[in-house]
Amino acid sequence: MxxxxxxxxxxxxxxxxxxxxxxxxxxxxxxxxxxxxxxxxxxxxxxxxxxxxxxxxxxxxxxxxxxxxxxxxxxxxxxxxxxxxxxxxxxxxxxxxxxxxxxxxxxxxxxxxxxxxxxxxxxxxxLQILSDPGVREDIAERVTMRFDGLKAGTHYGCHLVRPSSAVHFENPEKPTCLDELLSLAGAERVDYEDKYLCCGRPSIDDATSRSIVEHKLKAMKAAGCEVLIVACPFCFEQFDLGQAILERKGGSFGIPVLYISQFLSLAMGRDPQELGLELHRIKPNGLL
Amino acid sequence: MYRIERSRDDNLTRIAMLEMARLCYTCGICVGDCPAARFSDDFNPRQIFLKVCLGVGEGLTGEDSPIWKCTTCYTCSERCPAGVKPLDVILALRNLSFKQGACPEGVKAVRASVLEKGVVGAVTQRITDLRKRMNLPEAGDDQGSDLEQFISEA
Missing domain, CATH: 1.20.1050.140 (Glutathione S-transferase Yfyf (Class Pi); Chain A, domain 2)
Known part of the structure; x- marks a missing residue:
């Protein structure tokens, strides 16, 4: 039903x-x-x-x-x-x-x-629709490809939950929905340092934006993240393209970034190519 | 700390009144977990509100003002115990800078793109091809034809 x-x-x-x-x-x-x-x-x-x-x-x-x-x-x-x-x-x-x-x-x-x-x-x-218990149950039943033990970091994106006076979704400072959705396919939640910190992308000052994303990527790597799951196109670009730029300058992270819908669709048996994974700067091939 | 001007900047007084900056009692909670304060040298929201309340305009607006460093994460607005919405104060200062013609090119470019085409960015051949291959609806960039007139009507 x-x-x-x-x-x-x-x-x-x-x-x-x-x-x-x-x-x-x-x-x-x-x-x-x-x-x-x-x-x-x-x-x-x-x-x-x-x-x-x-x-x-x-x-x-x-x-x-x-x-x-x-x-x-x-x-x-x-x-x-x-x-x-x-x-x-x-x-x-x-x-x-x-x-x-x-x-x-x-x-x-x-x-x-x-x-x-x-x-x-x-x-x-x-994601607000996916928070419905009935929808979650449905997703869990449809999972055909599991990611048991995959260490998955999450980054929520500030505007997903704030300003709480207008958005009314989850705890405005410590949301949990992404971590809960990942667990439906067996992935393991990682609590890296400064997990709830902004990605930095909307700062109109490049230096501020870059220092924040570098700090976050280092924290993810230190905590052993094998993949990063996001729910915002700007955060996605900040961590995917931003990571590629940092790697070109000598950084080494190797953390592929997936949109939560890509992750869940993969878990529900969809083909990686149809989800456009080959377009990512940091190739997620190791996950598949 | 700051010399209080005999003649205050009316624009700042308006912001202090409208955006409730006057209720600020400089507790500093807005600075605590502010990403822009933590990862830059000269962005300090508490200092900005104090200057707004005192009517000290120097360095608050214009292209080189620290106000553009804010990441708009809303953490300050969530936490302020005085009910000030610090982010709204920053946005009001940015609006004032735009009005004075002194804001970063990126802001002007985004505004021009939205008013001209309805979207930020361009429909390139690459995107048209990718969208077709992925069986997505065509991306239009001509929704903006009436927007400029719509917002300019008094």
Missing amino acids: KPEALKQEFSFFPGCMARLKLPQVERSVRTLLEDLGVSLKDEPRFTCCPDPVMFRSASRDDWLLLAARNLSLDSGPPIVTLCPGCASSLSEARHVLDEDEELAASVAARLRKLGLKLALPHTQHF
């Missing part, structure tokens, strides 16, 4: 990063959700969420307007994203508009000029 959490249709919000830079991430998320029986609807008019870091750094007012436009395009099903940035940005805009009637009225008036009616559908990262 289909778990209750999956009985509705979701509007799928792919986001710019996966759509234009990491299609393998989008492929694996769609494949996983489809395999679990989630119906996804595409909305071609979705634009950038917009980016809660760069775009919002220019203008918070414009960020709110474009987010409201995305939320109002399809006043139907709830939205599911594959990127914590998109989920956090849209949820925060929804929260702001929900709390401030006057602001919401002025945004609604602007949207009317586009022929849209302000709507505030619930927006979530797909």
Whole structure:
């Protein structure tokens, strides 16, 4: 029987990063959700969420307007994203508009000029769907390839759980969902130093960003991580491409990075090539 | 520590009021686990809020200000016991810098891309081919046609 959490249709919000830079991430998320029986609807008019870091750094007012436009395009099903940035940005805009009637009225008036009616559908990262006990049971039953004893580090991504006032998902400082999902396929959780520290990617200062990712990779290596599991396209790029750049400069880590949907789809018997694993900078061949 | 200006920067006063920075009692919890404070030399959120409250604008805005080092991780906003949302203060300072035309090129580029094409980045031939091979819907980059007008309407 289909778990209750999956009985509705979701509007799928792919986001710019996966759509234009990491299609393998989008492929694996769609494949996983489809395999679990989630119906996804595409909305071609979705634009950038917009980016809660760069775009919002220019203008918070414009960020709110474009987010409201995305939320109002399809006043139907709830939205599911594959990127914590998109989920956090849209949820925060929804929260702001929900709390401030006057602001919401002025945004609604602007949207009317586009022929849209302000709507505030619930927006979530797909990991929130996977937190449903029924869905977890279903995943466990479908596992055909186990990763028993594989030492898997996880990195959650800040925007997956914060700001908690708008996102409402897990413990905002110590989430557990990735570690729990890994254990469904037998992988072993690794508690490396500074596990919950940001990946550094959104800092607009390259030196700060690089020192953070280097620190984290060293901590993972010291703790014996054989793979790193992430749930954010920006974190993915920071650890995959960022690691390749550090290795070119003499660093040595050798920690392949998988999106949680790639890991779960592999465990559920999907072909590595169909999940685009060959596109990764740090090749995950040793895992397969 | 800072010389308090007789004539305060109105922009900072507005930020102090709107973003609740005035409630800050400089306890420093925002500095404790701040990644940007830990991994750089000159980013200190508490110092930034103090300057905002005192109306001391020097070094707070502009392309070379430490405000761009923030990773937007929200740890400070989760922990602040005074109910200040430190990240919102940083974003307000970044918005002010943008308005003054003094912000990093990357921010301007992302904004221009979103307003022009609706997305950050470009639909390259490589991406079109990869998406087709992976049986993904075509990636459009022409959703932005009405966005510039939409946000500029008074």
